[in-house]
Amino acid sequence: MGMTIAEKILAAHAGLSKVTPGELINAKLDLVLANDITGPLAIKEFRKIGLDLVFDKNKVVLIPDHFAPAKDIKSAEQCRDIKEFSREQDLAHYYEVGRNGIEHCFLPEQGLVVPGDLVIGADSHTCTYGGLGAFSTGVGSTDLAVGMAMGEIWFRVPESIKFVLTGKPKNKWVSGKDYILAIIGKIGVDGAQYKAMEFTGEAVTNLSVDGRLTMANMAIEAGAKAGLIAPDDKTIEYVKDRAKKPWKVYESDADAKYSEVIEIDVTDLEPQVAFPHLPSNTRSVADSTHVKIDQVVIGSCTNGRFEDLQIAAQIMKGKKVHPDLRAIVIPGTQQIYMQAVNAGLVQIFVEAGAVVSTPTCGPCLGGYMGILAKGERAVSTTNRNFVGRMGHPESEVYLSNPAIAAASAVLGRIASPEEVL
Template identity: 70%
Template sequence: MGMTITEKILAAHAGKDSVNPGDLINVELDLVLGNDITAPIAIKEFKEIGVKEVFDKEKVVLVPDHFAPNKDIDSAEQCKMLRKFALAQDITNYFEVGRMGIEHALLPEQGLVLPGDAVIGADSHTCTYGGLGAFSTGMGSTDLAAAMATGETWLKVPSSIKFVFKGPLNPWITGKDLILYTIGQIGVDGALYQAMEFTGEAISALSVDSRLSMCNMAIEAGGKSGIIAPDQKTIDYVEGRANRPYTVYKSDEDAEYAQVYEWDVSNIESQVAFPHLPSNTRGISEVGDIAIDQVVIGSCTNGRMEDLRIAAQIFKGHTVDKKVRCIIIPGTQDIYRQAMREGLIDIFIEAKAAVSTPTCGPCLGGHMGVLAKGERALATTNRNFVGRMGHPESEVYLSGPAVAAASAIAGRIVSPEQL
């Protein structure tokens, strides 16, 4: 019996010829990631176990991106702890404000994650890197501490679910719409502790940006990871960024899957997730008349160049509705600069949108877009739980960048075709 791409990567990093779902294995890691919320806890645990040095200063990545730039004294202390540890350990890949970006946009951009890698991060959306054909998953801060010390982690090999997307994509449809549709079909626990493998001609048609967006939200279906086998688009993306060797894996024809789903994407329209679950999805034609107070375009899900280009295409010649606050957050400094070079920032400002330095702030209700009681936001972020973006009596709807931009202009949730 053959192996899936996930099983092949895990076998290689466990020093085994093969693994099976349910096996408990020790895995050597290519990268270990922490941010300003999760890493301080890990740093305390790291010191508690008496380890003097991280296993490899090149393979530990620390990014202050959640409450940075610091929003208050507590967040300043969190980031200070990260900074002091990074300097003391001579961490190569510590990204300070001005150099940093939203972690899951930054690491692929910097060539730190490559196809075939095994990566853990103390952040649930670490599954993003499956968009490059890596096995990546989120873990807790104590797991991060152990990984920083040893360069290894232990885990149970997940079974895999195969999602086959057939047919041509409709206008404005991106990976965000496909993953929202998927979560809507299988539910928030539909892939519990399983590897979600996305394939089919529609996936091949997606940009790398869209693939990263899809894998980013695997956790919202309970997935252990999301993954897309590398193709020429992947290789073209990483070739200019990689500074070390990498291995491309693909699933065997006779690999065994726990389940297989097949969908015709020509039947999939722009998706909107209603409060208070990412699985509470509807096609844009079923949304109805829903007024909004705020739009956020950004986050580790949709703050990449493709997202900003789509948004700018829609904003050009239009103005944000007077009743709406629109906040646009490029995922990294390089994305910000590229958007400036292409004139996108000027389009956003001309449209009366606010453009922010890279931060996760509004996604988790931290800063730069917190909602008041009774307010309603449409966001390209990944979660819309109760109180996720502020007051527990606020509401968050999720969409892709096209619907978000069109809705900011209309003052209610609409598709670009409805403008």
């Protein structure tokens, strides 16, 4: 019996020739990541273990991105805590505001994660790196503390579900975001609980690396432990000039065992909108255009990459943001910000009446930089629309791709790009 890509990566890092789902293993970690929210708690737990130093100063990454640049004094102290720890431990990969970005945009961009890696991060969207063919998963601060100390943690080898996406969407605005929203809509927010999702098929391979990272990013929204896409030429092209270390390509065997195989033909798929208050609550955009909105957010670890900004700018170019609405554009990293400046995208956004923010997770989790008041509604390219996610418990978040978000910003209600262009 063959193995899936997830099983192969876990086996290799556990020093085993084979693993099977359900097995508990100890596996060695290539990278351990935390941010300004989860890092301080992880450091506090690390201190209790009784070791002075992290397992490898080159493999622990701390990024202030959630409430950074600091939103208040307490947040500033949390940012200071991870910086001080980074200096004390002489970490090679601490990145200060102005030289970093949203962690899951930043790490792939900088080549800090590569195909074949085993990564844990104290952030649920660590599963993003599956888009490069790495096994990466979110953990809490205590698991992270143990990872920082020992360089390995225990895993239960997950079963895998294979998704085969066939066809070419007729609607040109359909993106990786719509594929993953459609999948979550189909299987539910616990449809892949404890499992690895493996995304395959021509519709997936036709996506850019940015689009693949978006898909893998939201695997957690179906409860998955990881979301993986086998590396191909596009992946290697993306990785080769960025990689700070060697990579390894793993692919699933033809006779690998899956708990389920789900085929989806995307030919007639329309852009998706996830209604409050679950990412699985999806409808096509055509069924959503009655919803009036107060705010649009374009950014986040899900959709804050250059391609996302390009698409939004294409729709907002020469248009004006609706007079009653705020549009907030957040490039995922400093490098993406610079690219957006050089390509004229920032000018398009500002001329349209949007604000362009420094990279931060801020509004996605209701931190700052775009909090919703009671009764307000937002269309957001982020990943969660839970009750109170972006502000007041009686506010609402509608999730979409960047094209829908940009069109909605112009019309002040959920809209298709066709209505604007």
